[in-house]
Amino acid sequence: MKAATCRIIIKTLVGFSALLLAASSTEADARPQAPPAPARVTVQSSPQSGLVTELEIQSPDVIKGLDQAKKEPDPAKPLTDTYITWRDGGTERRLAMDDNGGWYEEAAGVRWEFPAQVRAKLEGYVKAARRAHYGRLLPWEEAKKTVTMKSVCTVTDLETGLSFKAQRRAGSSHADMQPVTKADTKIMKEIYGGSWSWRRRAVLVSRDGGPAIAASMHGMPHGGDGIPGNGFSGHFCIHFLGSSTHKSKNVDPDHQWMVYKAAGRLDEALRKAGPYGVAQGFLVALNQHEAGLLQHLFSDPKHPQLQYFQTAMKEIQGIRAKEPKELPEPPGEDALTAEIQMDATVYREGHKPEHQIFHFRMNRRDKDAPWQIADLSITA
Structure with missing residues (x-):
């Protein structure tokens, strides 16, 4: 199931001194758009993901350095979530970054070796884009200081890009949550393709516009304590790093792998x-x-x-x-x-x-x- 793409656009002027963060739906935002930047770093958790982060690079040094790369034939196709794209004359270049910071133009079967200074600056841009795209990997004991009892949080699904509001109503070993309104329930059900499910999904949880925390949710209403009028019978669970189930007190491995996915750190896991x-x-x-x-x-x-x-x-x-x-x-x-x-x-x-x-x-x-x-x- 794929929703309208949601893009997080980060604009930089020469360096990282001024970051303007704006999230907008490509279908909903019909305002005139600025001319495309000379280059951009893109982060997308999977090719099908509706949540995309783009960091625009306008540094003349970096743009010039892209043309100074050495190129070697290499058919490698790294498993990645990070790309850099720019227009090289009349050609649109798209390079994929591997785990070691190497860059590959998959369409041409070429590996690009950038000058050390350019490569270091690109690594800085990549880190900034990934920080904006993924959630912080916080243990439950820390996360629950943000996701406090009765607090209302924004839950964003990493794959569809859809977001809804949910309130923590209970839970000591993880967060028992409920969609706040009928509209929130509708969005949550849309994330699950129209049917409630126990499947775990990587999500980003934030509060009051603060930084997102990596988490995992399932989509099955159960238990009691409903918010009147929200169209959701019971609650659903959100797990964080190291959180456990309430009955068995065991750490759920399915949730934990999804937490690492939400943090963009599957390789670390x-x-x-x-x-x-x-x-x-x-x-x-x-x-x-x-x-x-x-x-x-x-x-x-x-x-x-x-x-x-x-x-x-x-x-x-x-x-x-x-x-x-x-x-x-x-x-x-x-x-x-x-x-x-x-x-x-x-x-x-x-x-x-x-x-x-x-x-x-x-x-x-x-x-x-x-x-x-x-x-x-x-x-x-």
Whole structure:
């Protein structure tokens, strides 16, 4: 489901001394627009995301430096959310940035090497754009100082770009929230494609125009304590970094991966996860239909199993993983391969629940690199 694109436009004059932040819907704002900037950094969590942040670059030094790049053939297509675009004569250039700050023109199969000074300035622009686009990664104990009891917050869905108001009504281990009005309920339901769902979604939570906090919500009304007249029977839950469920007091891994997505730090979550965490992330990706997360977990972006599961997960209604009595022994510090097994029940539309055992073979480039899936098999 895709809503009208919402753009956060950051304009800079030469440097970062003056930032003008303006959020507007491309369909709703019919005012005359300023001429396009010579270059811009764009952040978008996925190619389908309706929330886009653009930082305009008007620094003559940077613009001039773009023309001084060395170019080398390289067919790499980095998994990224960050781009730079500008008009080079009559040609529109679009470069994707990889995890190490390298720039690739995918359409031409070329890697661009900018002068060190230009590259450093570009990194500054990228950091500014990402700060505006994503939420802060705050532990629940800190987040609840902003999302206080009875406070009204703005909740923005990272993928659709849609926003609504919600009030924290209860909850000690996470925030129990309710849409404030019928209009807010309608927007929240639109985010979920018109049907209430337990699926987790990466969201940004802000209060009184302050900086956003990375969070995760589900979209299923439950429990009591309704706001009269808001058309929402019960409450829904918003989780933050390290928050837990109220009954079991367990940290929900599905919510936690979405929190990292809302912070734009999936790579960091992957680096922190051991082989078991990566396997758990795989089941979360299937359960939440998160194609982007699934891509991060495979070592080969063209792996046939990655392509298979990107299609197969659309039929999955849910996955319930069986918690092991004991977590598997972590591999040695210098280990570069590992094997993990996870039991789960898979629910598909029109099928009986299926018990499946997922056998993962993991690897990493070196002891400081993240673990990723090299291969997997499934048995009944």
